[in-house]
Amino acid sequence: MDNQKTNGFMKKSEKYWLIFEEKISEKRRQTNPYIDKVLKSENILINEEKIFETAGNWDKYFWNKNGIYLEIWTGLWNFFSNEIARIENKNFIWLELKYKRLFMTEKKTLEKLQTFWNSNKFVLLKTKWQNIDKFLSDEEIEKTYVFFPDPWGNKESQKKHRLFSEKFIKDLYAKTKNGWKLIFKTDHKEYFDTTLDLFEKVWLWKIILKSYDYENETDKFNIKEITEFEAIFREDRIKVNYVEFEK
Numbered sequence: 630m631d632n633q634k635t636n637g638f639m640k641k642s643e644k645y646w647l648i649f650e651e652k653i654s655e656k657r658r659q660t661n662p663y664i665d666k667v668l669k670s671e672n673i674l675i676n677e678e679k680i681f682e683t684a685g686n687w688d689k690y691f692w693n694k695n696g697i698y699l700e701i702w703t704g705l706w707n708f709f710s711n712e713i714a715r716i717e718n719k720n721f722i723w724l725e726l727k728y729k730r731l732f733m734t735e736k737k738t739l740e741k742l743q744t745f746w747n748s749n750k751f752v753l754l755k756t757k758w759q760n761i762d763k764f765l766s767d768e769e770i771e772k773t774y775v776f777f778p779d780p781w782g783n784k785e786s787q788k789k790h791r792l793f794s795e796k797f798i799k800d801l802y803a804k805t806k807n808g809w810k811l812i813f814k815t816d817h818k819e820y821f822d823t824t825l826d827l828f829e830k831v832w833l834w835k836i837i838l839k840s841y842d843y844e845n846e847t848d849k850f851n852i853k854e855i856t857e858f859e860a861i862f863r864e865d866r867i868k869v870n871y872v873e874f875e876k
C-alpha cells in the first residue's frame with residue numbers, strides 16, 4: 630500500500646487507516662459522462678468505507694447465502710455478463726477501476742439478465758485488488774477469476790505492481806472457502822511461471838489443472854466465455870496459459 634501514501638485522493642479513516650476518495654471536479658464530470666452514470670448506479674459501489682464495512686456481510690447485501698464468485702481485474706463486460714447468465718444461483722463481486730468499464734459492464738449485464746432471467750445477483754466494486762484484506766472476510770468467497778492481469782516489466786521496481794505476491798496469495802487463500810477455486814489465465818509465459826513459483830513457495834493452494842496452451846490441451850476452453858483481452862490474443866494466435874488452484 631506504499632504507493633497510496635503519496636496519492637492525494639487518500640483520506641484518513643478511523644477504521645481503515647486510509648481510504649481512496651476521489652475529488653471529482655465539474656470539468657471532469659463534463660468530460661467523462663460515465664462518472665455521473667456510475668454515481669447513480671445501484672449495482673456499482675464506489676465509497677470505499679461502505680465497501681469495506683460490508684466485509685463479512687456480503688450474503689446480507691445479496692439477501693441470500695448462495696455463495697459468491699469474485700473477478701479481479703474485470704475490464705469490459707464480455708466474460709462478466711456471460712458468466713452471470715450462465716451460472717445459476719451464485720452472487721458475483723467484480724472489481725474494476727475505470728468509470729466507463731464499470732458502467733458499460735453493468736449495462737451489458739443487466740441487458741443479458743433480462744434475456745436469461747435467473748436469480749443471480751451482482752455488484753461492481755470500484756476498489757483495488759490490493760484491498761482484498763479489507764472488503765472480504767475469511768472464507769467469504771467460493772471461486773476467484775484472475776484473467777490477463779497486466780504482467781508489468783521484469784525490473785524489480787515494476788514487479789512490485791504485480792497482482793500475485795506472497796501476501797496476496799495468502800490473503801486470497803484465507804478469503805476462500807475450503808474446497809473452492811482460483812482460476813488464472815495469462816498470455817505472458819514469464820509471468821505465468823513466476824506466479825507458479827510463488828504459489829509453490831507459499832505452499833497453500835493445490836494445482837488441479839495447468840496448461841501452457843489450454844485451448845488445445847484441455848476441455849476448459851469455450852469461445853463464449855473468453856474476455857476481451859483473450860479475444861485479442863487469440864486473433865494474434867498467442868497461446869494462453871491456464872491454471873486452476875484448489876484450497
Ligand SMILES: C[S@@+](CC[C@H](N)C(=O)[O-])C[C@H]1O[C@@H](n2cnc3c(N)ncnc32)[C@H](O)[C@@H]1O
Binds near residue numbers: 703777778858
Ligand atoms: C489488462 S485489463 C484485463 C481485463 C479483462 N480481465 C480481460 O481479460 O479482458 C486490466 C483491467 O484491470 C483494471 N485494473 C487495473 N489496476 C487494477 C487494480 N489495482 N485493481 C482492480 N482493477 C484494476 C484496469 O482498469 C483494466 O480494465
